[in-house]
Amino acid sequence: MKLNYRLYRKAKNIMFLILTLGSALAVLIPLFMIIQFVMVQGASSLSLDFFTELPKPVGEIGGGMKHAILGTICLVILGAAIAVPIGVTCGIYLSEFRKSRLSKNLKLSVDLMSGIPSIVIGIFAYLMVVVPLKSFSALAGGIALSIIMLPIIIKTSEEILKLVPDHIREAGLALGLPRWKVILFVVLKGEISNLLTGIILAISRAAGETAPLLFTAFGNMYISYGLNQPMASLPVQIYTYAISPYKEWQKQAWAGAFVLMVLILSMNLFARYILTKIKDKKGIS
Amino acid sequence: MTNYNDAKIILEAKKLEAWFGDFQAVKGITVDYREKTINAIIGPSGCGKSTYLRCLNRIHEEIEGARTAGEVLLEGENIYDKKVDVVDVRRRIGMVFQKPNPFPSMSILDNVVIGLRLQGISKRSTLLETAESCLRKAALWDEVKDKLSSMGTSLSGGQQQRLCIARALAVNPPVLLMDEPTSALDPIATAKIEELMNEIKKDYTVIIVTHNMQQAARISDFTSFFHYGNMVEHGQSSNIFTNPKEKSTEDYISGRFG
Ligand SMILES: Nc1ncnc2c1ncn2[C@@H]1O[C@H](COP(=O)(O)OP(=O)(O)OP(=O)(O)O)[C@@H](O)[C@H]1O
Numbered sequence: 427m428k429l430n431y432r433l434y435r436k437a438k439n440i441m442f443l444i445l446t447l448g449s450a451l452a453v454l455i456p457l458f459m460i461i462q463f464v465m466v467q468g469a470s471s472l473s474l475d476f477f478t479e480l481p482k483p484v485g486e487i488g489g490g491m492k493h494a495i496l497g498t499i500c501l502v503i504l505g506a507a508i509a510v511p512i513g514v515t516c517g518i519y520l521s522e523f524r525k526s527r528l529s530k531n532l533k534l535s536v537d538l539m540s541g542i543p544s545i546v547i548g549i550f551a552y553l554m555v556v557v558p559l560k561s562f563s564a565l566a567g568g569i570a571l572s573i574i575m576l577p578i579i580i581k582t583s584e585e586i587l588k589l590v591p592d593h594i595r596e597a598g599l600a601l602g603l604p605r606w607k608v609i610l611f612v613v614l615k616g617e618i619s620n621l622l623t624g625i626i627l628a629i630s631r632a633a634g635e636t637a638p639l640l641f642t643a644f645g646n647m648y649i650s651y652g653l654n655q656p657m658a659s660l661p662v663q664i665y666t667y668a669i670s671p672y673k674e675w676q677k678q679a680w681a682g683a684f685v686l687m688v689l690i691l692s693m694n695l696f697a698r699y700i701l702t703k704i705k706d707k708k709g710i711s
Numbered sequence: 712m713t714n715y716n717d718a719k720i721i722l723e724a725k726k727l728e729a730w731f732g733d734f735q736a737v738k739g740i741t742v743d744y745r746e747k748t749i750n751a752i753i754g755p756s757g758c759g760k761s762t763y764l765r766c767l768n769r770i771h772e773e774i775e776g777a778r779t780a781g782e783v784l785l786e787g788e789n790i791y792d793k794k795v796d797v798v799d800v801r802r803r804i805g806m807v808f809q810k811p812n813p814f815p816s817m818s819i820l821d822n823v824v825i826g827l828r829l830q831g832i833s834k835r836s837t838l839l840e841t842a843e844s845c846l847r848k849a850a851l852w853d854e855v856k857d858k859l860s861s862m863g864t865s866l867s868g869g870q871q872q873r874l875c876i877a878r879a880l881a882v883n884p885p886v887l888l889m890d891e892p893t894s895a896l897d898p899i900a901t902a903k904i905e906e907l908m909n910e911i912k913k914d915y916t917v918i919i920v921t922h923n924m925q926q927a928a929r930i931s932d933f934t935s936f937f938h939y940g941n942m943v944e945h946g947q948s949s950n951i952f953t954n955p956k957e958k959s960t961e962d963y964i965s966g967r968f969g
């Protein structure tokens with residue numbers, strides 16, 4: 427009787443282990459399949475030309491996506507230039523004035539904002555920027571990307587600053603320092619590298635977005651730096667090439683997907699590496 | 712017995728009360744502090760000493776849900792008055808907290824001079840001089856003089872506490888609140904801090920919370936005994952420790968409870 431019961435309990439344990447392990451694998455398998463698939467297909471289509479050449483007309487072999495790589499970099503920088511100052515300031519407000527009524531409402535809005543589908547953000551930027559200016563533009567794309575980045579930057583900044591213990595703020599205030607100086611030179615000063623992590627995460631998320639750029643920055647086939655002109659980007663270029671009927675273009679799309687994925691994964695890993703180092707230092711898990 | 716009646720009153724609490732939410736931690740304290748004296752606050756753990764002290768420089772209100780009532784007069788002016796600039800109050804009433812709280816990600820030197828630097832003093836020689844003299848007063852100079860650029864948080868608990876004392880001294884406040892500044896220190900460092908208090912007494916007024924009865928008797932001019940958020944007794948230390956009026960004071964001093 428006793429033995430039976432013990433066996434039964436052991437069996438339950440093993441069942442549970444198999445179940446959890448199975449679910450974990452079920453999550454990992456698609457991830458590795460995607461990475462492997464893109465790697466095999468993309469790496470075989472990749473050449474140096476991909477980084478240094480512009481697209482060739484249909485039918486001609488070769489060419490690259492130099493313009494789209496540069497475009498993505500420009501759009502992401504533009505988006506970050508808008509989102510970082512606003513987002514970090516907003517995060518400071520949420521953390522340092524958390525008692526205020528506005529703070530509580532703002533927090534809810536930020537949560538809602540991060541749930542907005544990116545295609546809707548694209549449409550919004552289209553209506554607000556493209557329609558009045560009567561042209562697809564890098565500016566519209568940058569604004570759309572900044573709206574993607576904002577909630578991520580706000581949330582991470584808020585959480586990072588909330589980890590700074592209150593007694594540090596009290597120490598600063600007790601020295602007779604005005605609150606804004608305590609926030610900037612005592613609270614924020616030690617957290618700059620941590621804030622950077624949140625910014626990198628936001629940028630890597632925005633760099634891979636297609637939907638917000640489809641009808642804002644739109645895309646083109648040459649290098650252009652004009653804010654009021656359409657600008658190419660890797661995700662849109664990949665999309666355009668992937669749905670084309672031409673074999674050559676489809677191969678280019680794979681190469682583009684591979685480059686984009688490596689770019690985003692490495693940014694993510696870098697950010698996470700900094701984060702774990704910070705957490706080790708602070709002794710939080 | 713010393714006669715303090717001629718000394719000017721610099722700080723006064725009037726019916727001072729403090730709450731955490733619904734919980735009243737300080738229950739109406741009225742007392743005055745004379746200029747250039749050392750004033751000890753003693754009492755059992757949890758009786759509201761820290762909370763009371765934190766009301767005297769308006770740090771208590773920084774805690775969510777915390778509030779105060781009553782008045783604190785600094786040279787006759789109520790620091791809780793709406794017209795008063797709280798930053799100015801805290802510049803004139805310095806504080807050493809119960810738990811050492813050096814600024815992380817700041818060097819030992821920066822920890823000491825940050826107050827001055829953010830007040831706009833940037834001359835390096837002035838800052839270095841102040842740092843050295845304050846670290847010396849806090850009996851820490853010899854231990855850190857060769858590593859002023861290491862992190863403040865890399866010091867031991869007792870060293871951190873002395874760093875915080877140096878930091879508070881650097882901005883030169885006429886009134887200094889000290890919450891158990893020597894509880895983490897060895898006898899030698901404790902003696903040095905007591906020496907420091909006797910030294911700065913020439914110019915400053917010190918209010919110190921301590922669990923060390925001998926210390927209170929040794930260094931303080933006046934002593935208050937706190938119990939359950941009330942001030943049970945206040946008077947010249949020479950009286951309180953030899954001839955307490957209240958039974959509970961006597962019990963506490965003689966170690967029968969607390
Ligand atoms: N942040 C807080 N929130 C709620 N209650 C608090 C808080 N801090 C202190 N208290 C309560 O207020 C009362 C007084 O606390 P206080 O820290 O002033 O005591 P103390 O006399 O300084 O004690 P100790 O000698 O242990 O430092 C205690 O009953 C404590 O539980």
Ligand SMILES: [Mg+2]
Pocket residue numbers: 760761762809890
């Ligand atoms: Mg205390």
